[in-house]
Amino acid sequence: MAPVSAGPEIERLIQLLARLPGLGPRSARRAALFLIKKREALMAPLAAALQTALEKVEVCRTCGNIDTQNPCTICTDPRRDASAIVVVADVADLWALERAHAINARFHVLGGTLSPLDGIGPDDLAIDGLVKRAHDPAVKEVILALNATVDGQSTAHYITDLLHDREIKVTRLAHGVPVGGELDYLDEGTLAAAMRSRTPF
Amino acid sequence: MAPVSAGPEIERLIQLLARLPGLGPRSARRAALFLIKKREALMAPLAAALQTALEKVEVCRTCGNIDTQNPCTICTDPRRDASAIVVVADVADLWALERAHAINARFHVLGGTLSPLDGIGPDDLAIDGLVKRAHDPAVKEVILALNATVDGQSTAHYITDLLHDREIKVTRLAHGVPVGGELDYLDEGTLAAAMRSRTPF
Numbered sequence A, B: 001m002a003p004v005s006a007g008p009e010i011e012r013l014i015q016l017l018a019r020l021p022g023l024g025p026r027s028a029r030r031a032a033l034f035l036i037k038k039r040e041a042l043m044a045p046l047a048a049a050l051q052t053a054l055e056k057v058e059v060c061r062t063c064g065n066i067d068t069q070n071p072c073t074i075c076t077d078p079r080r081d082a083s084a085i086v087v088v089a090d091v092a093d094l095w096a097l098e099r100a101h102a103i104n105a106r107f108h109v110l111g112g113t114l115s116p117l118d119g120i121g122p123d124d125l126a127i128d129g130l131v132k133r134a135h136d137p138a139v140k141e142v143i144l145a146l147n148a149t150v151d152g153q154s155t156a157h158y159i160t161d162l163l164h165d166r167e168i169k170v171t172r173l174a175h176g177v178p179v180g181g182e183l184d185y186l187d188e189g190t191l192a193a194a195m196r197s198r199t200p201f
Helices: A008-018 A025-037 A039-056 A091-099 A127-135 A150-162 A188-196 B007-017 B025-037 B039-056 B091-099 B127-135 B150-162 B188-196
Strands: A081-088 A105-109 A141-144 A169-172 B081-088 B105-109 B141-144 B169-172
Touching (some): A025 B039, A039 B007, A039 B025, A081 A091, A091 A105, A141 A150, A150 A169, B025 B039, B141 B150, B150 B169
Parallel strands (some): A081 A105, A081 A141, B081 B105
16 A cells, blocks of 8 residues: 555554455545544544443453453343353354344354364364353253354354254254345245245245 | 444444444444454554544644644655645545655645535635745646546636736646546546547657
């Protein structure tokens, strides 16, 4: 990235912004200029918010969610159904399910999916912690909310095998037509799965 | 934007990131998670860089550029040709010309272009300062590097009129075919301008 003749401090800010997902060198320059123009309204609050997050954000020791309290808000919320654990690969997936108000249960963040090609094995994921939590007699169901990819599904199979001897229901998200989706644009695998799992109308 | 069940501090960070140009709510969430994961490698340096920029970045009192010194690095650089002032609407345009190594001269940042519809008149731009700088007998040329839009061109005309009585050359950027551009995709105005300004081969 060419220097911007604006002092090393601004260049460094641009370089750091360019490392954020979704921002390239050009949009990082735009973002830096925007921040400098909105000094009081945006740059100062953002600097403070980053500093606060640095000091306060922790990984929940129970579920692997990130929060400013530990255990996290979800794990300590008494209104959550403690009988179901929703297993997700990543905090982003947890957030997505929460935004959808998909379920009022607890979560378990694996920190990724099994991926032999990338050298990610069971020991790299928070699978031990999940098995320990599933020991709790209050837990009746483990819901595998993993991506419908090869890695996601092989992780789901691996976890299902581990929990096989428990008196516990292991479920996964339904496959089917996305709400608002058009059949013509769907892949054959999804259409076949949606047909197999058809429901009374 | 739906809350993310991760504490008000993380939500605030996401909301501030979402206000950056090029980031929407979804990419702001991704960026926040990325920052939290790259705590030491990215979040801490970015917080520090923003704080440094907050403390040090100023608008150059001569040309309107932004820099951590005032007057800016360009205005104080003795190797720059002091006989030409390149007039740009915005610091982003200055940076673009600098990246292109387009010219080794000084700049003048107007802070926008005349735009009667948006209520932006001559008093809202750094035009007075430009006229004062053009008084300097060392200045022989004012180069109008303004956008080839209606607002940019009317600003160029306005400045040309103001400098009319001076012994000074007022020039503007050439119109023509962008380097690497295909004729078939160019608008008629550009093609006509490129034909009028054709050069010996």
